[in-house]
Structure formats: structure tokens, C-alpha cells
Amino acid sequence: MDVQQLSQSLAENLSALDARFGKSADYYAKKIVLYGCPGCIVLFDGMASLDSLWELLLDAAGRQSASVRLTGAQAYAHILHGSAFPAESTPVQDMPQLVARLTAGMAVLLLEGCSSGIVFSVQGLKFRSVEEPSGEGNLRGSREGFTDLLRVNLSLLRRLVRTDTLMQEAAQAHTCCNTEYALCYCKDRADPAMVRRVRAILQSARPELLLDSSYFVPWLLPGKARLFTPVHYTERPAVAAAKLCEGKLVILVNGSPSALVLPALFSEQFECLDDYASTAAFSSFLRVLKYFSFYLTVFLPGVFVCVAVHLPELLPPQLLYKIEAAEKATPLPLFAEMLLVILILEIIREAGLRMPQSLGHSVSLVSALIIGDAAIATGLMSTPVIFVASITAIAVFVTPGLYEPATLLRIGTVLLAGLAGPVGLAAAFFGFLLSIVSTEALGVSYLAPHPFPQQPLSEDGVLRRNYRQLSRHGFNIWQKRERGRKQS
Template sequence: MQKLSRSLAENLAALDALFGASADYYVKEIAIYHCKGAIVLFDGMASLDSLWELLLDAASRQAPPNRSDAQPLTGQEAYALILHGSAFPAESSPVQDMPDLVKRLTAGMAVLLLDGCAEGIAFSVQGLKYRSVEEPSGEGNLRGSREGFADLLRVNLSLLRRLIRTPDLVQEVQQADTAAKTEYALCYCKSRADPAMVRRVRKTLAAAKPELLLDSSYFVPWLLPSWARLFTPVSYTERPAAAAAKLCEGKIIVLVNGSPSAMVLPALFCENFECLDDYASTAVFASFLRVLKYASFYLTVFLPGVFVCLAVYLPELIPPQLLYKIAAAEKATPLPLFAEMLLVILVLEVIREAGLRMPQSLGHSVSLVSALILGDAAIATGLMSTPVIFVASVTAIALFVTPSLYEPAVLLRLGVLLAAGIAGPVGLVGAFFAFLLSLSGTGMMGVPYLAPHPFPQAPLAEDGVIRRNYRRLSRQGFNIWQDRR
């Protein structure tokens, strides 16, 4: 570890070797109390206006306060006077080595180096440009806060601190072991989170070595080493209000600089069917919506497979009038029903991906026009039947009711369809039990993914598939670790 030199020229030469070719590297040599010094910063990250308001007046003085003579100060004396004997709003911890100096500079601070002193003084004059605090586009709600996380880590931490105004909130900021040295934050409430689990997560994140760290989800392969899993017992949110609610439940939040997505550890399966609006609505209506969401999820996973299984292997279970219409529609198509359903589902996924990756001004138009034109053309040419397109469309729409389960639902839907199309009822039942095993075998930090609200387990929990009155729920708060205390 390279320590700072007492020679200002040597320190500046070392910095010039590191950043001299960078256009944003800025250094200004000054004299303060007749002592030679230099201000070092990155233009655009530190605010020059704020810096000069702090230092320009003092730099022009010819004598330190309460000193009658004009004898120049040594670098060590000027350092002690500025850091401890003046009203300068400097950082309390000095800069002692080159890695620490680089860390302060890349955090948007300005550093004052003095000739004859082997330590630098950092000033928090950040002037970082960042996206303003806006409502997240992927998490809509009718009531409650409209704020969403921004891309700057310090802004996100301040949003959490503003909502949880107690000493319990702990926000630990560290640098990841990557080439870019990206910062991340581990947030938890010390009176509610399990200390052993906090230590475990802290150790895992410190040991993780991703090539790049652009989002909190990059840590998942280290938190969950298993590569073959359909469900991931972590969740994500861009709403500070939702993150604050999870912290109050004893959960752990991971934020990464440059990303507005907060990772919540651990997550439960039932939380995918809940939202902030549930607690702002009546208990009856919120329970109705939750039942509807559960039904939509199972519909999008099993409807195509059940339809193919009944139409191909068990047609006697379909009402005669409906069966005649399905048979008449299928006679005009060249493909078997199973291949037809598989093709329609894959085409819908291609359209969705194209609409998502296109520029925002074109994405919705491309998705809508593609679906209408392709669907109408497929029916008109006899390539696909109307019942198949109808079932696939209902399945695709039902999937967006629970967007957080989109990835496993797509894979499960294809798996169920393949099993039902190849093995019929036996394959459909086998796929259902494989789905249950996948859910029941998922967990994190000793918390099963299927654990209902609240512990201990109950058939119909106070805040599970149906919700009780919020006044009743508030009598006994929920904590994710309470059955382990």
C-alpha cells in the first residue's frame, strides 16, 4: 500500500501518473498560510463553487487566526490548524495513502494536499449529476408515496433514512471486490434483523468477486450458489416505502451504486401477490385481489398444458359444443394442436422481448401492431386456430398480474406444456408435482420460500392469501425471524 509522501511534488507526480491522461482530472496549486498546497478533484463529481466558498477566503489569508506574526506555517502545522483548529467543514478522517486518496476522489470529494505533510484533508463538496427522484415505472400503485430510488447510492440511503427515523436503521457502505470498485450498501434494522444472518450476508458480499457490479442482482449467484433453480427467494423493489416496510419486518436490503433496484433478503412466495395498495384498501377488497392474483398465476402456468391435454388426450371431458368448435378450427390448420400452442407462446415471447428492448417511443406500438397483424394473418392463412390464440392470449395477459414471477412462470409454462403434450395426463400430473417440489425445496437463510404470514404456520394466516383488518394486524407485528428467537 503506497503511503502519501511528505513532498507535495512527489504526491502530484504519482497522481499525474495515474490520472494525467484523464480529461476530468483537476489539480490546482494554492498557498494557504504561506504553505504550498494543492487541491485535487475530478471535475463534474466535485463542485468547484462549493469548494471555493470553503477554501478561497482562507487560502488568501497571510496569517493564521490568533497569530500576530506572519511567519509561514509548516505543512504539518497548517494541516493541524485546518483539520482541528478551524471551522473548515473537513472530513474527520485524514487521507493517509494513495488507495484512500483515489477512493475519496472517485466518491466526489476534493482533497487538499500540503507540502511537508504526509496526510491529506478531504472535503465533502460532491456535485454529482444524477437522475431525479421519480415514480418507478414498474411498480404502480394508487395510494401512498410516489418516490422511487434514484441511481446514486447516497440519495437512496437518504430516502430510506427519511422514512425510518430511528437509531435502529444501520447502513453499511462497502466497496465490492471488482475492477471498478463499485460501492454497495447493506441496510437493516439492528433491533429486528437476525445478527447471525446479517453477519452471514455481510461476509458473503465481501467475499463475492463479480467481474462487474451494475445491479444488486449480480450478488445472487454468491448468495445462492445453486445454478438450477426456478424460484429465487429474493425480491426487488424500486420504492423506498416498500423497502422501509421490509426493513421493519427484519429483512435485509442491498443497494448498489448506479442502480435504483433494491434487493430484499429473504423473500417469501406469498409476497409476490401483495402490494402497498393492499393495506390502503379494505380487507375484503384486498383479499379478493390476492385470490385473483393467485388464480392468474396458476392460470398462466397450467392453462396451455391443461388445454392441450384435454383436447388431445381427454376430449370426453370437454363439453360437446366447445369440443366441436375446437375440432372444426383444428381441421383447417396444418400443425398439430401441441405444436401450434408451443409456436404461439414462443411468438408472444418474441413480441414481448422486441417491445421491451425497442426505444420507448416505439416499443408499445411494435408490440400492439405485431400482435394484431400476426394474429390476424395466422388465422386468415389457416396456420393457427382461434382457440389456440385465445388461450395463449389469456395466458400472456394473466402473467402480467404478477410481474415479479415472470421469469419462473415462463419456464414453468413451457415445461408444463411440453410434459402435457408428450405424456398427456401423466406428464401434466408429473409437472404439477415437480412445480410443488421446486417451491417447497426453495429457501434462504433458513426461511422456507413457502412460509406463510406470520409464523407459526397456519392454514389461513392473518396476512396470507386473505388479509384481516389492518387494525387487527397492527396488534402483533410481523418479523421474518420471530419463530427463531
């Protein structure tokens, strides 16, 4: 398709714009006379600031001497190079460029007798203020969170990474909405080959809509279905800045506060900013607790079903008698009860999440209390099953980044343990290991030792050392792979 070049005729350019946006309520065109040359300012109301535009151009146009008369080409050259007007250095020369600048919130000046438009950065976009993310709680550190506007998010990153190595490449995705996105990386830390690879993938991706950075994942990580996705999402600029300094790539999409970090490691799901602001002993304790909570929420229901149904001799007699007495009063087998309770808790969580915020917490709490009490009172469910399912439902929120795979693994473990007993439980465990070992992104294994691969367990893995000792040598996400290449 041929690109429509701008015409030297102002009327033809305005006619082409009217054909595209004439019936749109936010399209604004103001004809003016500048240096005796007819012209027109075009913009989208609500995206460009009329107050700023008046101060830049319209007021000056009204104060020009009537004796000064320039042609369109002369007025264009004077405004762009010989005046104090803060115009953009790159003009627009065709209709796609003009539309891209208008939809970015800029104003464009078109002149009679000139086939190029002058762009003024007078964006007045309304956006959500910079607030603390609700889904990533921290006791210490920055309280800033990404907003829904890409340019604001890029500025938040630039304020934290104040070096000339931070690169922020913005482009428009090939979607019906031409949504803008940005690829961010530190050029002295990121692998150049991986940067080129990700850049090419993003440019060739063809999502129908692009409403969040996660929409790029099927193109970045193509292939078979996987339980674990080796990417990380954050709404905190401080976290994104830390990941950039580790050599990782950050993808931001206009309209979403969620930044995609690539590649991610399994161990990073058990870490947070508070780990490095607390003592090494307490941070290590919290990490061990998080690992324990994750495996508890995945395997506890399946282990309970397997032991209670297939291996009751392993339980203490007092506990076994109580479980047996509770199960005699219920019509369903213990295996079916556990599945039913898990599904009911997921329904309650989803309802509380999608409800208005003022009602969500109340609905979740009341629903859980009423349903749980009524289920026990009517004899549909037993107390031990509800107790075990409740513990696992709470433990999963200790590692919110692993909520999706943990939920699917929990249900699969209960199914296999209930149907096949110890054999099914072992199959679920080995299936979990296989799924996590086979996961990788950009050549980096999901289970790669995280920071400082020399001694991961004693420095910054499950346990960590004092931050002063950790800071003696840097970490780069690609260093383990580079060492493997050198050894080979």
C-alpha cells in the same frame, strides 16, 4: 502488494497522481498557497462541485494575510482542528484511500511537508431525480422511487425509518470498478447471525462487474439451479422500509435503483402496498385474483393441450366441434401451435421492452394484431390456441415478480402435457411443487407462512384481516424459525 503511502513531498504526490490520472480529461489539480504553505487541491471534474470548493477553501486562501506562514504540518493541524473549514475528520494517508475519496466525488487538499491529505465533502454528482418507479404501480402511498446514486437511496431510507436501529453499512466490492454497495438492516429486528453471514458473503464475493444488486445472488444463494429465487426486488423506498421493519436485509448497489430484499417469501409476490390502504375484503379479493392469475398463466395452456389432444371427451360437444373445425384448417398439431404462439408472444414482449419507450408500446400492439390476424387468415394457427395463449400472456403481468419462473413453467407444462398427456401434466404439477418446496434462503423456507404465522390464512395470508387487528402484534421474518428452534 505494498500500499503506497503519501509522501511529505507535494511534488512526489502530484507525480504519482499524474501517473495514474494525468491523461484523464476529468482529473483536476489546482495549486494554491495556504498560510504561506504550498498545496494543491485535487478532484474529478463533474463529481465534485467547484463552486462549493471555492466557497470553502479557495476564496479563504486568497484572503489570507501574507505575514502568516506555517509549515505543512502546522497548516494541516490548523485546518483540521483549529479553523472553521468543514473538513472531514478522517484524513487520507495512502494512495488507495486518496483514490477512493476522489472517486466518491470528494476533494482532497495536499500540503508540502505533510504526508496526510485533508478531505472536503463537496460532491456535485449529477443523478436522475427521485421519481415514481415505472414498474411498481400503486394507487396510494409514496410516489418516491430509488435513483441510481447510492447515497441518495440511503437518505431516502433514513427519511422513512427514523430510528437509531437502522444500520447502513457501505463498502466497496472486489470488482474491477470498485463499485460501492450498502447492506441495510434494523439491528433490533434482524437476526445477528444472518447479518454476519450476509456481510461475510458480500465481502468475499468476487463478481467481475457489479451493475445491480442481483449480481450478488449467486454468492448469496449458491448451489443447484432453481426456478424460484427467494429474493425480492423493489424500487420503492416505502417497500424497502417495510421489509426492514420485518427484520429483512436490504442490499443497494451504486448505479442501480433496484434494491434486493432477503429473504423473500412466495406469498409476498402476491402483495403490494395498496393491500394495506384498502379494505380487508377488497384486498383479500385481489390476492385471491392474483393467485388465480398465476396458476392460470402456468397451467392453462398445458391443461388445454392435454384435454383437447388426449381427453377430448371431457369437453362439451359444441366446444369440441369448434376446436376440431379450427384445427383441421391448420397444418401444425395443436401442441406445436401452442408452443409457437407462446414463443411468438415472448418475442413480441422482448422487442417492445428493448425498443425505445416512444415506440415500444406501438410496436407490441401492432405486431400482436398483425401477426395474430395474419396467422389466422393464412391458416397457420387456430383461433382457440391464440385465445388461450393471449389470456396466459396477460395474466402473468398480474404478478410481475414471478414472470421468469412462470414463463419457464408454462413452456415446460405445455411440453410435458403435449408429449405425455395427463401423466405429463401431473409430472409438471409435482415438479412445480418440488421446486417451490425445496427453495429457501438463510434458513427461511420460501413457503413459510407470511406475516403473523399463528393463523396465516385468516390474518394476512391469502386473506387478510383489518389493519387495526394486524397491528396488535408485530411480525418478524425470523420468528417462525426461532419458534421451531425453541420447540426442538
